[in-house]
Amino acid sequence: MIEAIKTRELITLQSSGPLLRATCHWPQQSDWGLQEGRKENVIGVLFLNAMSLPRCATGDSAVYWAESFAACGYPAFRIDMAGLGDSDGDIPDDLLGVINSGEYAKPLPSVVKDLVKRFHLSGLVVVGHCAGTVSALFAAAASKDCKGLVLLDPFFHLPKMVRSKTRDDLAEWSSKSSFGGVARKVYNRLKVIRRHFHRNALPANANRSLLKEWGKIASGKMPILLFTAPGMDSPNTKRNEDDFDYIEHILKLAGPRNEVRVQSIAGTDHSFANRMGRAAVREHVERWLGTRFPLTRPESGMAKSKAATDHMITDKNHAQCL
Amino acid sequence: MQEKQLEPEQAGYFSVPGAHLYTVTHVVKNPVARALLIGPFASERQNTYMPWVRWARYLAARRIEVLRYDYRGIGESTGNFEETSYANWSEDVPLLAEWLKNQSPDVPLVLHGLELGALLAGRAFHAGIGDALLLWAPPANANVALRSMLKRRVSLEQLFKSAGERKSPADFMRQLEDDRPVEVDGYQLSGMHWRDSFQFHLPEELNDDKSATSFYKKPVRILRLDKEIDPGVREGDTSDTDFNRIRPDLFKICSNNLRWHHTFKFYVEFKPYFNWLFADNFEWIASALALAPEEQ
Numbered sequence: 001m002i003e004a005i006k007t008r009e010l011i012t013l014q015s016s017g018p019l020l021r022a023t024c025h026w027p028q029q030s031d032w033g034l035q036e037g038r039k040e041n042v043i044g045v046l047f048l049n050a051m052s053l054p055r056c057a058t059g060d061s062a063v064y065w066a067e068s069f070a071a072c073g074y075p076a077f078r079i080d081m082a083g084l085g086d087s088d089g090d091i092p093d094d095l096l097g098v099i100n101s102g103e104y105a106k107p108l109p110s111v112v113k114d115l116v117k118r119f120h121l122s123g124l125v126v127v128g129h130c131a132g133t134v135s136a137l138f139a140a141a142a143s144k145d146c147k148g149l150v151l152l153d154p155f156f157h158l159p160k161m162v163r164s165k166t167r168d169d170l171a172e173w174s175s176k177s178s179f180g181g182v183a184r185k186v187y188n189r190l191k192v193i194r195r196h197f198h199r200n201a202l203p204a205n206a207n208r209s210l211l212k213e214w215g216k217i218a219s220g221k222m223p224i225l226l227f228t229a230p231g232m233d234s235p236n237t238k239r240n241e242d243d244f245d246y247i248e249h250i251l252k253l254a255g256p257r258n259e260v261r262v263q264s265i266a267g268t269d270h271s272f273a274n275r276m277g278r279a280a281v282r283e284h285v286e287r288w289l290g291t292r293f294p295l296t297r298p299e300s301g302m303a304k305s306k307a308a309t310d311h312m313i314t315d316k317n318h319a320q321c322l
Numbered sequence: 323m324q325e326k327q328l329e330p331e332q333a334g335y336f337s338v339p340g341a342h343l344y345t346v347t348h349v350v351k352n353p354v355a356r357a358l359l360i361g362p363f364a365s366e367r368q369n370t371y372m373p374w375v376r377w378a379r380y381l382a383a384r385r386i387e388v389l390r391y392d393y394r395g396i397g398e399s400t401g402n403f404e405e406t407s408y409a410n411w412s413e414d415v416p417l418l419a420e421w422l423k424n425q426s427p428d429v430p431l432v433l434h435g436l437e438l439g440a441l442l443a444g445r446a447f448h449a450g451i452g453d454a455l456l457l458w459a460p461p462a463n464a465n466v467a468l469r470s471m472l473k474r475r476v477s478l479e480q481l482f483k484s485a486g487e488r489k490s491p492a493d494f495m496r497q498l499e500d501d502r503p504v505e506v507d508g509y510q511l512s513g514m515h516w517r518d519s520f521q522f523h524l525p526e527e528l529n530d531d532k533s534a535t536s537f538y539k540k541p542v543r544i545l546r547l548d549k550e551i552d553p554g555v556r557e558g559d560t561s562d563t564d565f566n567r568i569r570p571d572l573f574k575i576c577s578n579n580l581r582w583h584h585t586f587k588f589y590v591e592f593k594p595y596f597n598w599l600f601a602d603n604f605e606w607i608a609s610a611l612a613l614a615p616e617e618q
Contacts, residue, residue, distance in 0.1 A: 001332065001334030001335065001336055001345060001347065002334055002335050002337075003333070003334055003335070004335075005335045005342045005400070008335075008400075010333045010334065010335075021333060023398060052372060053368050053371075054368060054371045054397070055398075056368065056397050056398060057368075058365075058368060058507055058508050059365065059368075059505075059507050059508010059509050060396065060397060060508060060509075061508055063397075063398070084372070085371060085375075086331065086333060086346055086375065088331075091372075091590065093590055095590065271507070271508065273507060273508030274505050274508060275505065275510075278508070
């Protein structure tokens with residue numbers, strides 16, 4: 001067994017908590033990570049788990065993206081957080097609750113610092129997907145080495161309170177009877193009117209501490225690329241006309257001179273793992289990285305590397321970096 | 323590449339023709355047995371990862387050294403999923419088993435497969451590899467596993483797509499029969515995967531534990547997890563077993579709609595079930611290999 005192949009290396013990270021495992025994707029040859037003095041001004045990309053998925057993500061999409069970004073000159077790291085994937089530790093019974101409180105992201109600033117120091121990087125762009133966006137935001141707020149964020153379908157709310165049985169029965173009745181349908185429309189209309197008079201009021205289940213961190217980061221001009229998916233499984237899809245528009249809200253919080261870019265990807269779902277979704281995310285992130293964090297090393301520019309050639313086996317259309 | 327000091331769980335790459343397999347060895351000092359864990363296929367890998375890793379750790383804590391790995395073109399392994407055949411995935415099993423066995427040839431080797439991995443394990447065992455065989459939820463053939471994946475994809479579409487956009491499992495099967503790929507959770511199933519799946523089956527000698535044990539003269543256990551864990555199937559059974567003690571909890575969680583991939587996907591919610599499954603299967607391994615109590 002070997003720990004490194006061509007452009008990939010398996011590493012462990014020991015912060016204050018359990019031993020964490022990660023895969024590194026190097027831009028060119030396998031010893032890239034070991035060579036010092038070549039990486040000034042090179043930014044790395046760190047992928048976090050999406051909720052409880054292992055570090056490959058759905059359909060190995062994170063492997064695809066990491067390999068692609070590395071082929072463009074940006075070393076990429078996919079990490080399993082404590083209790084997930086191959087990392088040590090156990091996960092709490094209420095994982096989502098712990099993530100939403102920011103508690104789960106607490107070891108991340110030291111992980112980021114460790115990677116930056118160990119591989120002589122100028123910083124890291126942290127990529128989060130779904131619940132991973134929550135940890136990415138909390139980590140970015142607490143780490144000066146985090147230089148940018150890529151957020152895939154983030155959410156800024158806590159799970160809704162469990163509804164009473166009476167309310168469930170009413171909802172069922174309104175969906176089945178014609179009179180109930182009229183009553184539902186009236187009820188929704190009243191909610192819209194109420195919201196009109198309380199325009200800036202956040203829903204009761206908004207994750208206020210997360211929004212506070214967002215405001216701090218985004219108004220501080222950190223480059224942020226935010227993706228939304230169009231499907232009904234996306235947390236940003238409005239199911240009712242009175243649903244709170246978190247994207248509009250966070251853009252307001254970011255202030256007028258923010259560095260936030262919102263990109264909607266068509267033809268995919270919340271996982272972004274299908275061909276269209278993964279290719280679109282790759283293209284947008286590569287362009288964004290090239291603009292916000294241009295590489296200064298001529299040899300690692302946007303040329304197609306051996307890694308890219310190797311990776312083409314998983315996507316023949318992925319011919320070269322943009 | 324310099325060898326580093328061994329950690330209890332050693333991740334690495336194992337070379338096979340045309341790819342590097344991602345492996346994790348759960349290292350045990352003086353193991354009493356070794357187990358090669360052959361996991362489920364494609365999108366089931368990500369859904370079952372948490373209990374699978376914990377099962378490996380459970381065994382390692384009881385002095386059974388474990389090697390688990392990702393199939394070619396899946397997870398952390400390299401390779402092209404679309405172009406990899408069942409024959410390729412089969413070829414990797416003896417290579418890994420040989421490596422594991424060679425760590426100390428006197429220590430018995432258990433092959434353990436889940437879902438499509440059970441087909442791979444069963445076929446390798448039929449070819450003479452391993453000293454004992456444990457199968458969880460083996461499908462009759464790979465086509466059954468693929469159909470199951472397609473059905474789950476369709477049920478998700480029922481939730482998130484409008485009626486006009488939805489396809490039926492039959493639509494996807496026709497698409498595959500026409501040699502047009504179908505994407506399931508980011509994996510492109512090809513016409514080749516579909517066609518070959520009908521021929522990739524469990525050896526007929528492995529239809530049930532008793533006849534298999536008698537035929538191979540080695541211990542074999544086959545758990546059809548859906549039936550074993552479906553509370554409805556054992557409703558009449560009130561004996562005081564570990565399983566029956568956790569049955570009310572399982573009922574509470576998902577009533578009668580209980581299938582193996584549900585439990586594996588929701589490890590945290592089903593912890594009592596896994597406590598039972600792990601203990602029960604470890605006991606079987608220990609007794610099958612006649613491990614002395616002090617060795618367990």
